[in-house]
Structure formats: structure tokens, C-alpha cells
């Protein structure tokens with residue numbers, strides 16, 4: 001049985017004040033949610049605040065990106081060991097915003113995945129097609145290419161230590177959610193790629209859906225056989241909405 005995971009991705013939002021209030025809201029409302037794992041991903045500069053506020057609670061915290069390199073002369077970058085130093089359990093890698101605005105290639109994302117894993121962090125690998133790619137009918141080709149970059153670099157065993165998030169780019173922050181059937185199709189395809197190489201790894205792999213997941217669509221999405229939780233952007237910024245999604249997954 002795969003334990004569902006609900007991960008918040010705050011992106012570049014919040015202040016010390018708003019984050020404190022958000023965490024208070026999440027912590028106080030999470031009491032009955034025990035069957036799933038809950039994670040929040042904050043801008044790196046707030047991770048020490050998260051460590052102070054979440055230590056000893058059921059909520060884990062996550063970085064949103066990391067460097068593929070070991071500590072050294074890389075101004076502005078954050079190494080895996082530094083995220084670990086602040087108690088992160090997870091780190092998001094290859095989010096479509098990183099791929100689009102920072103030119104991250106499949107190969108760089110694979111290296112970041114490897115760096116996270118080597119440090120003992122759990123990478124959340126984001127993959128997904130753009131609207132143009134979906135309209136061209138190459139969704140499967142795109143997600144296979146993004147996933148295979150990690151498998152080629154690290155071997156299939158690498159996916160035993162990570163999480164995959166399927167995030168169709170056209171659904172992120174747009175209010176246009178993939179239908180549960182559309183999402184399930186791609187999730188099953190992703191699990192199939194892994195199963196071709198290792199059935200046990202495929203069976204244990206958690207594949208999250210991300211892209212305008214909200215309290216009112218979370219139940220239907222997470223009810224699908226191959227959807228093991230969500231990576232939540234906008235709705236993770238309101239404690240009430242995030243908690244409602246956690247309850248749905250629970």
C-alpha cells in the first residue's frame with residue numbers, strides 16, 4: 001500500500017508573518033489526518049523558520065530546488081547538504097517553472113535528483129507536458145523523456161527513493177485541472193515505464209498529481225488508482241484549503 005502524500009509548494013510567496021500564521025493553521029487543523037504524509041515546500045530563506053515551527057510535528061518540510069553541485073564556488077546556489085542541515089526531508093526538482101524560466105534541462109534535473117538522493121533527501125521529480133505538446137499528441141513522449149533522463153543517469157533503483165509529480169504545465173496556476181481520467185491515464189503510463197524495468201519499484205512509487213488541485217476536485221483525483229496524492233501550489237497558501245485537500249487524501 002502506497003501512503004498518500006500531500007505536498008504544498010508555496011513557490012515565491014509569503015513573509016515570515018504570513019508563514020507563521022499559515023503553519024499555525026495547518027498544525028492546529030491536522031489532528032485527524034493521520035493516514036497520509038504532509039509536506040510543505042517553502043522558499044529556502046524561510047526553511048529555518050519551518051524547522052523551528054514544525055520540528056516534532058507530523059508535517060515535514062521541503063526545499064523547492066537545489067544545486068546539482070557539492071558545496072563550493074556557486075554564488076546564490078543551495079547544496080543538498082544545506083537543505084538537510086535545516087531538517088528538510090524532501091526537495092522538489094525539475095518544477096516546470098524551473099525548466100521554463102531557468103532553462104533547466106532534463107539532464108540537469110536528473111543531476112539534481114541524484115544530488116538530492118545522494119544526500120539522503122527525498123526528491124520530488126516534476127514532469128509534465130505543455131499545452132502545445134498535449135495538442136500535438138506528444139504528452140507520453142515528453143513525460144517519458146523527462147523520466148528516462150533520471151533512470152538513465154541513476155538506474156531504476158533511484159525511483160525507489162523518490163516521488164514523481166505529474167504536473168501538466170497547462171494546468172498549473174490556471175484553474176484548468178486535468179480531468180481525473182486524463183491524469184490517471186498519464187499516471188498509469190508513468191507507472192508502466194517504471195514497471196517495465198522493475199515491478200516492485202513501480203508498485204511502491206508514489207505519483208502525485210499537480211495542477212490546480214483544489215478542495216473540490218481533490219477527492220476525485222486522488223481516488224484514481226495511480227494517483228497517490230498531490231503537489232499543491234495556490235491552494236496550499238490557505239490553511240483551510242490545504243487542510244481540506246489533506247482530509248480528502250486521508
Ligand code: PGA
Nearest residue numbers: 172173211212232233234
Ligand atoms: P497550482 O500549482 O496548484 O497552483 O496549479 C501546482 C504546482 O506548480 O506545483
